[in-house]
Amino acid sequence: MSHKFHPESKMMSHGFKPSLSEGAIKSPVFQTSTFVFDKAEDGKAFFELAYGKREPNENEKSGLIYSRLNNPNLQILEERLCLWDKADQAAVFESGMAAISTVLLEFLKPGDLLLYSRPVYGGTDHFIHEVLPQFQIDVVEFYAGQSEEEIIANIEKTGKADKLKLVYCETPANPTNALIDFDVCKRIKEKYATEDKPVYFAADNTYMGPLWQHPLAHGADLVIYSATKYIGGHSDLIAGVVLGSDELMARIKGLRTFLGNMAAPYTGWLLMRSLETLKIRMEAQQANAIQVADFLKDHPKVEKVYYLGQLAKNSEEYKIYKRQNSGPGAMIAFEVKGGEKEVFKVLNQLELIKLAVSLGSTESLVQHPKTMTHAGVPEEDLQRLGVTDNLIRLSVGVENYEDLIWDLNQALETI
Ligand SMILES: *Cc1c(COP(=O)(O)O)cnc(C)c1O
Numbered sequence: 001m002s003h004k005f006h007p008e009s010k011m012m013s014h015g016f017k018p019s020l021s022e023g024a025i026k027s028p029v030f031q032t033s034t035f036v037f038d039k040a041e042d043g044k045a046f047f048e049l050a051y052g053k054r055e056p057n058e059n060e061k062s063g064l065i066y067s068r069l070n071n072p073n074l075q076i077l078e079e080r081l082c083l084w085d086k087a088d089q090a091a092v093f094e095s096g097m098a099a100i101s102t103v104l105l106e107f108l109k110p111g112d113l114l115l116y117s118r119p120v121y122g123g124t125d126h127f128i129h130e131v132l133p134q135f136q137i138d139v140v141e142f143y144a145g146q147s148e149e150e151i152i153a154n155i156e157k158t159g160k161a162d163k164l165k166l167v168y169c170e171t172p173a174n175p176t177n178a179l180i181d182f183d184v185c186k187r188i189k190e191k192y193a194t195e196d197k198p199v200y201f202a203a204d205n206t207y208m209g210p211l212w213q214h215p216l217a218h219g220a221d222l223v224i225y226s227a228t229k230y231i232g233g234h235s236d237l238i239a240g241v242v243l244g245s246d247e248l249m250a251r252i253k254g255l256r257t258f259l260g261n262m263a264a265p266y267t268g269w270l271l272m273r274s275l276e277t278l279k280i281r282m283e284a285q286q287a288n289a290i291q292v293a294d295f296l297k298d299h300p301k302v303e304k305v306y307y308l309g310q311l312a313k314n315s316e317e318y319k320i321y322k323r324q325n326s327g328p329g330a331m332i333a334f335e336v337k338g339g340e341k342e343v344f345k346v347l348n349q350l351e352l353i354k355l356a357v358s359l360g361s362t363e364s365l366v367q368h369p370k371t372m373t374h375a376g377v378p379e380e381d382l383q384r385l386g387v388t389d390n391l392i393r394l395s396v397g398v399e400n401y402e403d404l405i406w407d408l409n410q411a412l413e414t415i
Contacts, residue, residue, distance in 0.1 A: 007083040008279040015079035029269045030072045035064035052250075069257050073268035080275055081231075084210030085223055087243035091253050092268060096206065096226025097123045098261040099240030103222060104128070104166070106255045107200055110136040113160045115151075115188065117142055117169040117180045119385050121204065121226075122376055124170070138163070143384075144171075144178035145316070151188065164192040170204035171213075171324070175333045175369040175393040176306045176386045179320045186219030200248070206230070206360070211282045212327040221248060229360030233274050233281050239263050281362060281398060285330035288404060289396040295405045296334050301412040303390065306333040330396040331359060333369075339389040342415040343368055346392065349411035352403055359395035364404055366394050 016027045037043040046063035048054050050070075056062070064070055078090040093099040104127065108114055116128060118141045128139055140158050142151045155161050167189050171180035185201050193199040202222040203215035206229050215223045225231055227239035240263075242252050256262050263271075293307040309328030311318040321328075336342050347355050353364040357373050367373060369387050377387070396404065 007080075010083055011080055011275045011278065014083065015076040027073065027076055027269065027272060030067075030265050032067065032071075032265070034066050037063075052254075067265060068260055068262060071262075071265050071268065073265040073272070074263060077268045077272050077275070080272065081210070081241055082243060084278075085205075085214055085216050085243050087216060087223070087249075088246045089249035089253075090241055090243045091249060091256055092227070092263045092271070093240035093242070093256065094261050094263050094267070095238045096121075096224070096228055096240035097127070098259075099224050099226075099242045100124050100204065101127055101131070102252060102255050102259060102261060103202055103224060103242055104132065104168075105135075105259075106251050107166045107202075108132065108135070108137045109165075111160075111163055112137055112165040113155075113158060113163040114139045115142065115155060115164060115167045116140075117144070117171065117173065118381070119173050119178075119374070119377070119387075120168075120170045121174060121206075122373055124204070126376065144173055144180050148184050148187065151184070152191070155188070155192070161192060162197075164199055165197070167199065167201045168204075169202075170206075172207050172308065172329070172331070173385075174207065174331075175373065175391065177207075177308055177329075177331060177333065178386075179308075179317050179324070181320050182215060182218035182220065182324055189219070207331055208325060208329050211279060212286075212325050212329055216243070218324060221245065222252075227271060228358065230282055231274060231278065231360075232271060233278065233361055235356075235358060235361040235363065237267050237270050239267050239271060282330070284398045285360075285396050286327050288398070288401040289330040289332055290328065291401040292394070292396055292404050292408065293328075293332050295408065296332065299409070299412055301337050301415055303335040303337050306386075332394045332396065334392055334394070335388060335390045336392065336412065336415060337390070338415055340368070340371070343390055343392055345414050346411045349414050350407055351410075352399060352407040353394070359393075361395065362398045364395060364397040364399060366392055369393050 018024055021028055046065050049056055049062040074092050077092055081090040138160055140154055167185050169180045169185050189199045189201040200221045203220040204224045205213055205215055206226045222242055222244040225241040227241050290309050293305055293309055296302050296305050308321055311321055347366060353366050356365050357367045369391055370389055374387050
């Protein structure tokens with residue numbers, strides 16, 4: 001009775017009651033826009049709770065109203081997602097960008113300051129630089145490897161340190177797997193928080209979560225995912241997730257209701273199916289990536305490999321890795337000998353590995369960050385971030401690793 005099941009043991013059934021769905025072992029798709037109230041009094045009570053007009057009575061649960069506010073597929077999915085990150089609540093969105101933009105808009109107001117790590121996902125970077133300024137929100141950036149003193153000096157230089165409201169980071173950083181230290185983010189958040197002005201800390205955990213990294217356990221207030229990647233895992237949907245405390249998630253879900261950017265019931269249903277195999281997929285991908293990275297390290301046509309499983313044991317990065325990550329993951333970047341011409345030769349020659357952006361899926365994907373995912377980043381920033389002409393990003397899938405190595409080898413032979 002007191003046994004505590006692991007998350008992977010609960011992904012098939014948690015939060016779903018078969019007796020409410022004719023005994024079906026799996027949740028049906030609740031493809032419905034609205035829900036019928038038994039009586040007018042119920043409708044009134046459900047809206048009172050949904051709009052926060054009163055506190056719930058003992059054992060009173062908010063009822064189903066309308067699929068922009070709540071839908072069983074999203075509610076069950078959200079309960080299951082909470083188990084991996086040990087969060088109070090989750091909110092599922094129609095994309096990772098919907099999740100990220102909703103967090104930024106909820107916690108930043110005109111005059112506020114945002115501290116964020118670079119590089120971040122291209123869409124996030126664009127939103128921070130092109131959209132937030134339209135709301136008079138100022139931003140200051142920091143990088144992997146930058147000292148805490150330097151980051152603080154840069155915050156002070158803005159003259160708006162007292163307006164800092166949000167620390168936002170993405171780690172490992174795309175595409176080179178550079179690591180941001182959660183402890184530094186947490187100390188900065190605490191340094192600038194006051195009695196009446198909390199500073200929140202949000203982390204994009206798409207690259208490593210929800211298996212190999214848990215930002216909430218390291219002081220983050222919110223953890224964000226593009227569920228399009230590992231959580232969805234089959235390159236067949238777009239979705240996003242935010243997780244955190246009851247208090248902060250009430251705000252996130254409130255804004256989601258009025259932006260109307262929640263995921264659709266069918267997307268929620270597909271994500272529940274994906275969660276059942278999340279752990280075995282990610283573990284198989286990681287086991288493959290370790291083999292593939294090992295092969296690349298020794299290949300004569302490969303100049304450099306960026307993989308968390310190959311960090312130098314005496315490096316500062318390795319210490320952060322040991323604190324924050326329970327595995328090296330399945331994302332690899334590597335430089336081939338040559339430039340864009342040689343890279344394109346390799347990309348065009350691959351037979352099994354698909355040439356496409358995105359990551360975390362069952363099939364392996366390669367792309368050229370400089371001309372594809374990071375094409376919008378200014379040239380001087382690319383240099384500093386290590387996004388060179390000869391860099392390839394590889395997301396390792398669940399294929400047989402010997403086939404992946406064969407494919408990479410025959411493609412590298414052409415240069
Ligand atoms: C893909 C991605 C996003 C954006 O997610 P979408 O589902 O494409 O909107 C955000 N952050 C990271 C790290 C990503 O890889």
